[in-house]
Amino acid sequence: MAADKTYMQNRYVLEGWLFVNFIAMLAYYKLFDRLRSAELLAKTSPKDMIEFSKSIYQTKIRGEWRMSEIPAKTKKIFKKIGIGILT
Numbered sequence: 158m159a160a161d162k163t164y165m166q167n168r169y170v171l172e173g174w175l176f177v178n179f180i181a182m183l184a185y186y187k188l189f190d191r192l193r194s195a196e197l198l199a200k201t202s203p204k205d206m207i208e209f210s211k212s213i214y215q216t217k218i219r220g221e222w223r224m225s226e227i228p229a230k231t232k233k234i235f236k237k238i239g240i241g242i243l244t
Contacts, residue, residue: 213231
């Protein structure tokens with residue numbers, strides 16, 4: 158009967174975990190919908206997009222914030238689905 162236990166510390170931790178997972182699910186399916194609308198689902202999955210996003214970061218060099226280099230393929234896909242934070 159171990160499957161019926163959550164192993165959470167208390168009720169508030171469980172509620173927080175459920176809330177964060179709900180928000181993550183909304184974001185995942187919004188990304189899925191954008192990929193579907195742009196007819197990219199045959200080549201790119203939401204999981205692929207998350208993996209592409211993991212390599213994008215900003216770093217402070219000599220007091221100035223700079224964005225990491227982003228492959229042209231990644232920029233193209235983000236532009237097609239309407240995510241313009243990379244420009």
